[in-house]
Amino acid sequence: MGENNSLVLEELIKRQRTDYFNNPYPCAVKRKKTLLKLKKMLTDHEEDWIKALVTDTERASFEGYAFEIAVLLNEIDYQCRNLHRWMKPDRSWHLKLGYVEAIKKTQHPYGSVLIISPWNYPLQLALMPAINAIAAGNRCVIKPSEYASATSKLLEKVIRRLFPPEQLAIVTGDAQTAEFLTTLPFNLIFFTGGQQTGKKVAQQAASKLIPAVLELGGKNPCILDETGFSEAAIREIVWGKFLNAGQTCIAPDTLFVHTSVYKRVLPEISAALIDFYGKHPENSKDYGRICHTAHFQKVTDYIGQGKVRHGGNYDQKNLFIAPTVLTDIKPGSAVLKEEIFGPVLPVVPYTYLETLFSQQLIQRDALTAYVFSKHKQHIRMMKRYMHSTSISINQVIHHAANPHVAFGGTGRSGYGAYHGKAGFHACSYDRTDYKAYHYMHVPDKFPPYSDKDMRILKRLRKWLM
Structure with missing residues (x-):
C-alpha cells in the first residue's frame, strides 16, 4: 500500500470526523433520507447487483436477491419505521431526600464507523452494518472484500456517485489496506469474518480503546x-x-x-x-x-x-x-x-x-x-x-x-449484535442527562461526619441514592 493511498485514507477519516463534530446528532429526518437513498440505490441497480453477485459467487439469481437485496430492503424499511421511537429520550423522575432528580437517557452516534466485510455475502454484509450505523447517526467507511471484486467495484462506483465521502465511503484494496484502516482513529469498528483475523482486529481496536463489534464464524x-x-x-x-x-x-x-x-x-x-x-x-x-x-x-x-x-x-x-x-x-x-x-x-x-x-x-x-x-x-x-x-x-x-x-455471537463466534433495534444500539452509546431540583438543604451529607450521621444514613439510605 503506497504512501499516497495512506494519506488519502487519513484525509478521508479526518473529513468524516470533522463532519461528525459539526453535526454530531443528525435528526431522524436526515437519517431516513440517507437510508431511503440507499434503498433507491439497491432498487435502481437491482439487475446490476444480481449480475455482480452471480459473477462473484456463481450462485442462483434467486439466492442473490432473497439473501442479499431483499434482506437489506427489509432492514431499511424496519429502521425507517422505528427510528423516531428509538431516538425518543427515556425520561424518569425520582423523589430523593432534599431534591427531585430528573433523568433523560438518549442514544448518541459514535462518529465514524469502519466496516470490514467478507466475500460470502458481499453486498448484504457490507451494507447491513452501514444501514444500522447510519440509522444511529454515524458516518461510515466500508472496506469490502477483494475476493468479491465485481460487487466491490459496483459498490465503489455507485456509492461514490451518490454519497459524499464524509457521509459514506468505499475503500477497496487487499488485506493490507484493511489492516491499515484499523490503525486509523475510527470511533467504532465493525468486522465480519474469520476468527484469526477477528482477533487481530480486536487487538488493534483495544490498543486504541476503540469499541468493536465482531461477527465471526462458528461450528453450528x-x-x-x-x-x-x-x-x-x-x-x-x-x-x-x-x-x-x-x-x-x-x-x-x-x-x-x-x-x-x-x-x-x-x-x-x-x-x-x-x-x-x-x-x-x-x-x-x-x-x-x-x-x-x-x-x-x-x-x-x-x-x-x-x-x-x-x-x-x-x-x-x-x-x-x-x-x-x-x-x-x-x-x-x-x-x-x-x-x-x-x-x-x-x-x-x-x-x-x-x-x-x-x-x-x-x-x-x-x-x-x-x-x-x-x-x-x-x-x-x-x-x-x-x-x-x-x-x-x-x-x-x-x-x-x-x-x-438480534444477530451476533458470543465467545469464539464474536461479540456484539446487530439487525433491527440491536443494530441501532450497537452503533450508539448511552448518554444520560441528570438534573437535580433541590427543595431543602441536607447539611448532614457533608463532612465532618458523626455517629448520628451514620445512623441517619442507614435509616434513610433509600432516599439518598
Whole structure:
C-alpha cells in the first residue's frame, strides 16, 4: 500500500470526523433520507447487483436477491419505521431526600464507523452494518472484500456517485489496506469474518480503546432426534447447509442424528440433494462455487477425513466442490473440530444427548444451534447446554433474515449484535442527562461526619441514592 493511498485514507477519516463534530446528532429526518437513498440505490441497480453477485459467487439469481437485496430492503424499511421511537429520550423522575432528580437517557452516534466485510455475502454484509450505523447517526467507511471484486467495484462506483465521502465511503484494496484502516482513529469498528483475523482486529481496536463489534464464524451444530425426523426436516437442513455452496456462517455445520433414524436419514439427504441440484450439480444454475483457491483447498482437505456417502468430486479449475456427505469420521478429525464453511456435511450418529454433550463434539459458543425435535426435554437440554445467542427449533437460517431478531455471537463466534433495534444500539452509546431540583438543604451529607450521621444514613439510605 503506497504512501499516497495512506494519506488519502487519513484525509478521508479526518473529513468524516470533522463532519461528525459539526453535526454530531443528525435528526431522524436526515437519517431516513440517507437510508431511503440507499434503498433507491439497491432498487435502481437491482439487475446490476444480481449480475455482480452471480459473477462473484456463481450462485442462483434467486439466492442473490432473497439473501442479499431483499434482506437489506427489509432492514431499511424496519429502521425507517422505528427510528423516531428509538431516538425518543427515556425520561424518569425520582423523589430523593432534599431534591427531585430528573433523568433523560438518549442514544448518541459514535462518529465514524469502519466496516470490514467478507466475500460470502458481499453486498448484504457490507451494507447491513452501514444501514444500522447510519440509522444511529454515524458516518461510515466500508472496506469490502477483494475476493468479491465485481460487487466491490459496483459498490465503489455507485456509492461514490451518490454519497459524499464524509457521509459514506468505499475503500477497496487487499488485506493490507484493511489492516491499515484499523490503525486509523475510527470511533467504532465493525468486522465480519474469520476468527484469526477477528482477533487481530480486536487487538488493534483495544490498543486504541476503540469499541468493536465482531461477527465471526462458528461450528453450528444441528441435532436431529428420533422425533424430529421427516422428509421436510431433511430438506430444510440440506437447503440450509448447501445454500451458497455451504459458505454461510450460520449454516448447519455438522448433523448429529439419533441412531434409531440414522440409516433412514442418509438416503433422504441424497434424495434432497438430487432434487435440488440434480445428479450433476456442476451443471446446476442453482449451485454456487467456492470463492477463492485457498479456501477451496481447505474445504477439499476435509473430504478425505471420512467416508463419502454422497458427492465427493471437485474441480479446482472451476472452484467447484460437489455437495458432499461424510460418515464414519475418525474422532479428533479436523472436520469435526473446525468450521467447514463449505459444501461438506459430516453426519454423526448418537444414542444419548448427554453423551454427545459430554464428548464435547459440540461448540457451545457457536454462532447458532439447530435442533429438530418434538421432544420438549431434548429441546430444553439443548438450550441449557448451548451458550450461543440463538437456538432455532425445526428450521434453519430464517431467523438471521428477521429484523426483529438480534444477530451476533458470543465467545469464539464474536461479540456484539446487530439487525433491527440491536443494530441501532450497537452503533450508539448511552448518554444520560441528570438534573437535580433541590427543595431543602441536607447539611448532614457533608463532612465532618458523626455517629448520628451514620445512623441517619442507614435509616434513610433509600432516599439518598
